[in-house]
Amino acid sequence: MFAIDKNLPAKAGGPSAVVRIAHVVPHSPGYTLGPVVMTFPALAWGGSAPTWVYGGGDLWLYEWDNPGGIDLMRISATSGAVLQRVRVPKIWHPILAYNDEGLWIAASGQTSSPEALYLVAPGGTHASAVFHFAAEGFAKWVVASADDVWVNAQPRQVSDVGVVWMLRGPEAKPVWHVPESASLVQVFETLGGSGLVGDAADGLWAAPPTAYDEQQVVRIDPMSGALSIEAA
Amino acid sequence: MKAEHSGSAKYLYLSPLTSWTGVTLAGSFFLLDPPVPSPSGAQTVGSFSALYRVTPSD
Numbered sequence: 412m413f414a415i416d417k418n419l420p421a422k423a424g425g426p427s428a429v430v431r432i433a434h435v436v437p438h439s440p441g442y443t444l445g446p447v448v449m450t451f452p453a454l455a456w457g458g459s460a461p462t463w464v465y466g467g468g469d470l471w472l473y474e475w476d477n478p479g480g481i482d483l484m485r486i487s488a489t490s491g492a493v494l495q496r497v498r499v500p501k502i503w504h505p506i507l508a509y510n511d512e513g514l515w516i517a518a519s520g521q522t523s524s525p526e527a528l529y530l531v532a533p534g535g536t537h538a539s540a541v542f543h544f545a546a547e548g549f550a551k552w553v554v555a556s557a558d559d560v561w562v563n564a565q566p567r568q569v570s571d572v573g574v575v576w577m578l579r580g581p582e583a584k585p586v587w588h589v590p591e592s593a594s595l596v597q598v599f600e601t602l603g604g605s606g607l608v609g610d611a612a613d614g615l616w617a618a619p620p621t622a623y624d625e626q627q628v629v630r631i632d633p634m635s636g637a638l639s640i641e642a643a
Numbered sequence: 644m645k646a647e648h649s650g651s652a653k654y655l656y657l658s659p660l661t662s663w664t665g666v667t668l669a670g671s672f673f674l675l676d677p678p679v680p681s682p683s684g685a686q687t688v689g690s691f692s693a694l695y696r697v698t699p700s701d
Contacts, residue, residue, distance in 0.1 A: 630699055641697050
């Protein structure tokens with residue numbers, strides 16, 4: 412586990428926050444905090460906050476506005492040791508996903524970031540741009556499993572219709588792509604970039620609200636992209 | 644599925660139902676909906692309102 416401390420003085424002024432790894436210990440209070448491994452501005456308007464995902468037995472932690480350098484950290488989920496720091500392009504509001512090919516990272520909103528889906532292979536030392544979003548686009552959501560990745564690509568003009576892609580392998584070769592449906596637009600608008608769960612065996616699922624107190628369950632066929640409403 | 648409270652449908656992202664938790668297993672989707680907000684503001688951390696299992700229709 413890790414902890415984020417806030418309201419510490421920043422070198423350049425204003426509040427900052429730090430990330431420290433927590434280690435479980437048998438005595439009170441049950442944990443100790445290790446050294447600071449990451450520092451970032453804690454200004455709410457900056458949209459800055461670490462993003463993380465577990466994968467391959469490790470915690471992957473990314474912070475785009477890290478004053479110490481833009482980096483992606485791989486931290487052992489068992490020992491808490493920082494195993495690796497990888498420099499990746501500066502990606503505003505990133506989405507992270509992990510599968511057998513490694514860590515996938517893409518921007519999740521209109522941004523000046525490079526418009527690509529990047530892959531950091533297991534043991535790799537750099538991020539490779541393996542899929543480029545059309546029309547200066549970005550990812551609405553990314554789901555990864557085994558050697559497959561599903562990504563909802565949105566052109567920069569949010570009035571344009573997005574496209575859902577299934578990609579396979581380390582080179583992210585397209586398997587199929589379909590225009591996003593109105594139900595999927597609803598998923599992103601209400602749930603953001605982490606709104607879908609699933610894999611190739613079970614399908615991709617989400618439960619977006621359709622009213623304040625009502626929701627529907629939608630499923631995307633992982634092999635065709637066909638969307639169905641399974642419950643409401 | 645319908646939760647046990649009502650409110651404005653204008654701002655869906657404010658719905659407590661945005662904070663569901665879900666996993667897939669053996670072809671099904673298991674959905675854990677968040678607790679219903681308490682009028683008294685009582686602590687609801689760690690609780691939930693409903694657990695659903697949804698199987699594909701085809």
